[in-house]
Amino acid sequence: MEKNYFVHESSYVDEDVEIGEGTKIWHFCHIQKGARIGKRCSLGQNVNISNHVKIGDGCKLQNNVSLYEGVELEDYVFCGPSCVFTNDLTPRSKYPKGSAGYKKTLIREGASIGANATIVCGHTVGRWALIGAGAVVADNVPNHAMMLGVPARIAGYVCECGARMNFENDQAICAACGRTYQKSPNGNVEET
Structure with a gap:
């Protein structure tokens, strides 16, 4: 049966893995048992996808990214080079907890890290949020929030297209693409 995706010959794909049509997996990657990767994804060099990780359609993982068990990416998530995900808040080499001790991390549609x-x-990173280079996210992130610093704090909001938005009376119109947004009292932003 002909594959409808590309895996470089230096990469290793375990059994019981699903890879969507048009996905490209480049040099020195490892896709572990039970992983599910959507359509039209791109995995750069040295990417590790652990057991049972779910990746939506159209995701792009740059070089040296590891997604550990408990991490889920919805559609169109971007993971920049060497960004880091964890799955255990209190790891001990001597006292491993296994998958029962892993905390779920959800990266919502269109978020960029x-x-x-x-x-x-x-934690959950909201839809179309933008996490700045080097930031440390230690709390949930609202939709469209731009997070900067250590620990990461909201430094503004971005449109689905990526342009920074200015809110007036909890409403914004993106100057780049014209989308309109409403901000709720809890800081979440939704397109109107």
Whole structure:
């Protein structure tokens, strides 16, 4: 049966893995048992996808990214070079917990995570959020929030197209593409 995706010959794909049509897996990657990768994804050099990780359609993982068990990416998520995900809040080499101790991390549709950013497990990064390079996310992130610093804090909001938005009376119109947004009292932003 002909594959409808590309895996470089230096990469290793375990049994019981699903890879969507048009996906490209480049040099020195490892896709572990039970992983599910959507259509039209791109996995750069030295990417590790652990057991039972779910990746949606159209995701792009740059070089040196590891997604550990408990991490899920929805559609169109971007992971910059060497960004880091964790899955255990209190790891001990002597006292491993196994998958029962892993905390779920959800990266919602369209979110982008900058190079060398760290996402501490047990949190959700909202739709179309933008995590700056080197930021450390240790809490849930609202939709469209731009997060910078250590620990990461909201430094503004970005449109689905990526342009920074300015809110007036909790409403914004993207100057780049014209989408309109409403901000709720809890800081979440939704397109109107």
